Amino acid sequence: MRGSPPESRHERATPVGRNHSWRPAHAVFHRFSLPPAQLDPTGATRSLRTGDGGGTCSFNDLCVPQCGGPSSIPSGQAGGPMHAAQDELEYRRVTRERALRDHRVRLRSVTSAHGALRSSLRTGLIEADDRLDESTLVNRFSVSRNAVRAALTLLADEGIVSRSPRAGTVVRSDITDVDIDNGVGWRTTGAESYHCEVLERRWVAATPLTRRYLADDGPLVHLTELVLVRRGEPTMLYTRFSLADGAERALALTSSDTHFDEAFTHAYGSRLGAVSCWVEAVEADEKVAAQLRVPIGTALLVKSRVLWSADGVPREYSVSHYLAARIALSTRTRRDHTSRPMPARVVVPRARTEADSAELPLRQSATSVHGELRAALRSGLLPVRARLDEQELATRFGVSRNSMRRGLAALAKEGLVRRNRRTGTMVERTIADLTLDNGIGWDPAETGRYRAERLSVATVPTPPFLARILRTDEPAIRVGEYRVYRDGHPFLVYLRYSRAGVPTRPLSCDSSADFDELFAQAHGSEVERIETTVHAVRAHERTGRLLHVPPSTLLLLKERLLIDRSGTSCEFSHTYYAAAGVALSTHSVA
Numbered sequence: 001m002r003g004s005p006p007e008s009r010h011e012r013a014t015p016v017g018r019n020h021s022w023r024p025a026h027a028v029f030h031r032f033s034l035p036p037a038q039l040d041p042t043g044a045t046r047s048l049r050t051g052d053g054g055g056t057c058s059f060n061d062l063c064v065p066q067c068g069g070p071s072s073i074p075s076g077q078a079g080g081p082m083h084a085a086q087d088e089l090e091y092r093r094v095t096r097e098r099a100l101r102d103h104r105v106r107l108r109s110v111t112s113a114h115g116a117l118r119s120s121l122r123t124g125l126i127e128a129d130d131r132l133d134e135s136t137l138v139n140r141f142s143v144s145r146n147a148v149r150a151a152l153t154l155l156a157d158e159g160i161v162s163r164s165p166r167a168g169t170v171v172r173s174d175i176t177d178v179d180i181d182n183g184v185g186w187r188t189t190g191a192e193s194y195h196c197e198v199l200e201r202r203w204v205a206a207t208p209l210t211r212r213y214l215a216d217d218g219p220l221v222h223l224t225e226l227v228l229v230r231r232g233e234p235t236m237l238y239t240r241f242s243l244a245d246g247a248e249r250a251l252a253l254t255s256s257d258t259h260f261d262e263a264f265t266h267a268y269g270s271r272l273g274a275v276s277c278w279v280e281a282v283e284a285d286e287k288v289a290a291q292l293r294v295p296i297g298t299a300l301l302v303k304s305r306v307l308w309s310a311d312g313v314p315r316e317y318s319v320s321h322y323l324a325a326r327i328a329l330s331t332r333t334r335r336d337h338t339s340r341p342m343p344a345r346v347v348v349p350r351a352r353t354e355a356d357s358a359e360l361p362l363r364q365s366a367t368s369v370h371g372e373l374r375a376a377l378r379s380g381l382l383p384v385r386a387r388l389d390e391q392e393l394a395t396r397f398g399v400s401r402n403s404m405r406r407g408l409a410a411l412a413k414e415g416l417v418r419r420n421r422r423t424g425t426m427v428e429r430t431i432a433d434l435t436l437d438n439g440i441g442w443d444p445a446e447t448g449r450y451r452a453e454r455l456s457v458a459t460v461p462t463p464p465f466l467a468r469i470l471r472t473d474e475p476a477i478r479v480g481e482y483r484v485y486r487d488g489h490p491f492l493v494y495l496r497y498s499r500a501g502v503p504t505r506p507l508s509c510d511s512s513a514d515f516d517e518l519f520a521q522a523h524g525s526e527v528e529r530i531e532t533t534v535h536a537v538r539a540h541e542r543t544g545r546l547l548h549v550p551p552s553t554l555l556l557l558k559e560r561l562l563i564d565r566s567g568t569s570c571e572f573s574h575t576y577y578a579a580a581g582v583a584l585s586t587h588s589v590a
Contacts, residue, residue, distance in 0.1 A: 109456070109481055110540040112495055113143040113151035115574035118535055119559060120465040121160065122175045122328055132161065132169040142460035150540055157538050157552065158299060159325035173326050176230075177533065180303065180331040180436075181275045181588045183260040184252045194230040196238075196251065199291075201225075205398030208381055209372045210241045213306050213317040222247040227291055234292045235326055239368070240318040249316075264307070264315075272590045273310035278433070279303050279329055280374065281536035281554050281579035285410075288321050299324040299536045299554055304375055310590075319371055324536035331586050333437050333530045369399050369407030377416060378431040378583050388417065388425040414580035429581065432486070436532045436586040439515035439562065440508040441575070450491070450509035455481040455546075459500050466497055469561060470569045476500045483546050484509065490547050493576040505571070523571075525564035533559040534584055537576075547578050554579040 117137075120126040137148045152169050155161045163169045204223045211217055221241045228236035242249070249267035252260055265271045284298040292298070301322040309315050322329070373393075376382045394404040408425055411417045418428045434442050442450070462477045470477075482494045484507075498504070505522035508515045520526050535557040544551045558575040577584075 108144045108147055109495070109542075110147045110150040110154070111481070111493055111543050111574070111576060112479065113137075113141055113147040114154050114537070114540065115495060115557065115559075116141045116143070116463055116465055117151055117155060118175070118537070118557065119469065119574075121171070122177060122533060122559075123465060123468055124174070125465050125468065126171060126174075128171050128174045130171045131167075132171065134169075141463045154538055154540055159294075175328050175535075176326060177330045178322070178327050180277050180279065180329045180534075181305075181586055183264060183272055183275070183307065194228055194235075196226045196228050198251070199225045199227060201247075207372055207397045209375050209379075209397075210317055212379065212381065213314055214241065214243060215314050216243060218243070224251070226251070230326075235323055237288055237291050237321040238318065239320075240316055242316045246315055264309075268309050268313075268315050270309035270311045270313070272307060273312070274308040274587065274589045276306040276308070276587045277303055277331075277585060278305075278375070278378065279534050279556070279584045280431075280582070281324065281556050282321075282370065282374075283554060284321070285370070285406075292321070292323060294323065299538065301327060301329055301534065301536045302371060303329060304371075319368075328533050328535050330531070330533040331436055331588075333532070333586065333588070334528065369397060369403050370410045372397060373407050373411055374416075374431060374583075377411075377427065378433055380430075382427055384427050384430055386427045388427065390425070416580065432491075432582050434577075434582060434584050436534075436558075436584050437530070437588075439519060439527055439530065441558075441560075444514065447509055449487050451485045451488075452494075452507045452509050453483045453485070455483055457481075457504075466572060469572050470497070470499070472499065472569075474499060474501070478504070480504070482507065491577070493543055493546050495574045497572045498570065502570070519562070519564075519570075523564055523568075525566055525568075527562050528565040528567075529563040531561040531563070532586075535559070536579065539576075539578075543576055547576070549578050556582055556584060558584060 117126070126132070132152065134145055134148050134152070137143075137152075138145050141148070143151075152161060152163065156163050156169075160173060160175070161169050161171050201222070201224045203220045206216075206219055206221045210221045214221065221243060224240040224242075226238050227234050228238065230236075246267050250259075250263040252263075261272060280302045282300055282302050284292065284294055284296060284300050286296055288300065289296045289298060301324050303320045303322070305316075305318050305320070306314050307316040307318075373382070382388065388408065390401055390404050390408065393408075394401045397404065399407075408417060408419065412419045412425075416428060416431070417425050419425045432442075438444070440447070457478070457480045459476050459478050462472065462474060466477055467473065478498050478500045480496045480498075482496070483490060484492045484494055486492075503522050505518050506513075508518065511518055513521075516526055537555050537557045539547065539549055539551055539553040539555050541551045543555070544553060547553075547555075556577045556579045558573075558577070560571075560573045560575065561569055562571040563569050
């Protein structure tokens with residue numbers, strides 16, 4: 001064949017790969033497909049950490065030809081076995097030097113790429129209407145092209161970007177930070193224009209949940225429901241429950257309203273004392289989808305909140321549904337504040353109103369029922385193994401039986417209850433209430449329930465979003481990926497980013513020492529401040545396998561930044577939880 005390399009008994013050429021490049025037939029290449037690798041720039045050889053088993057593979061074994069014949073060069077230049085061995089060593093040396101000079105570690109984790117894109121959107125490095133190029137993102141985040149492509153597909157499924165063959169990938173909306181634990185549930189961390197439209201204000205039947213959170217056994221509570229409109233589009237559905245003294249509290253209806261504290265004090269005769277919040281992720285049902293003008297099944301962040309007055313009385317209980325494609329919920333906790341006690345719960349006799357004896361229509365919202373059932377599971381009102389009767393629950397929660405049936409069906413879809421025609425409905429498992437106010441992310445008394453498995457460790461060039469968040473100009477950053485089990489079951493996927501020159505901090509579930517001690521040993525100072533942001537996202541196929549859930553399952557993504565007493569940003573992390581079984585909570589004292 002014209003243009004083909006010469007063939008002989010000692011040297012035959014065979015095609016390799018799609019580009020039909022050529023190599024001698026006796027040179028056998030061993031190709032390894034490895035998880036994220038760490039390359040030591042100071043040495044010629046570095047062990048590459050492999051997957052779940054934690055094994056290693058020498059860099060010498062990565063795409064280096066192994067001699068399958070008497071020599072690695074044509075026979076006319078061979079000089080016997082000794083020369084063949086020397087030629088092989090020389091070939092390895094040259095290959096290693098070239099790799100050390102040109103090689104860039106590429107993380108294959110879709111989780112890492114997705115978290116990096118989410119953080120870049122939230123911090124403003126990527127903005128609305130930006131066009132995203134895959135090659136640019138590959139170099140910017142040090143991840144593989146396949147990981148970038150899969151992460152962009154996830155963002156498209158979440159409604160953040162649009163993808164088309166001609167236009168490419170374009171950001172549809174940025175992500176706005178909203179404070180979790182302030183008085184006004186929709187005030188953003190930056191200057192933002194919005195207004196609210198009130199849907200209804202009326203008295204409704206009290207439920208076990210409103211009685212618990214408002215510490216009142218009366219038959220009625222006052223309901224206020226409104227929609228937040230931001231940039232001309234609905235962004236949040238807000239529902240507030242209060243008693244008679246809070247029914248007329250003024251609402252902050254526009255971004256110019258800054259007198260929440262005054263309105264709260266005027267209504268209740270005491271200033272705001274504390275805020276308790278729980279954040280979950282659910283899918284929009286028909287009612288919420290219609291109010292927010294989104295398709296049914298759209299991912300939502302749900303925040304349940306209790307406002308306490310300084311005299312220790314719970315005054316308001318509210319539930320806010322945010323569009324996850326546009327909003328992230330953030331909190332900033334100072335460690336010296338977390339030790340301050342919450343106000344003691346005080347039950348105050350309430351004055352009854354004429355509305356107490358009024359006959360009220362049943363609520364029809366399946367989302368309200370689903371949310372209240374989840375909160376009842378989380379708070380222990382519905383314990384594990386409890387049998388649930390539809391008609392009894394419908395009466396207790398003041399809704400129709402059809403609404404209760406749909407709410408229970410949603411819980412069964414999430415795996416929280418088991419339904420059977422013969423045995424009825426039984427609570428299968430509860431919802432884990434995980435705190436945002438400490439370093440480990442759960443109650444220290446439960447540490448024995450957790451076990452960590454290292455998936456990969458790598459050192460990569462510092463991406464721009466990490467340079468901004470960690471406030472560093474160091475050229476490299478260390479990335480560790482872990483899977484954490486709770487009671488023997490996969491519970492979360494954890495990616496930790498830290499400075500390459502700092503000792504790696506052991507995970508709390510792998511050590512008998514507490515978190516503060518481990519952090520101080522690694523960074524030389526204690527944690528002063530924790531900054532946390534929560535998103536609702538969809539699971540990629542790999543993340544689903546790690547968590548034992550189907551692809552596209554709703555997840556909670558927690559970003560966390562740990563800052564020491566000197567003000568240095570020491571660690572940043574992304575944590576993914578299956579949303580069905582988790583609520584993230586924070587309790588702050590005003």
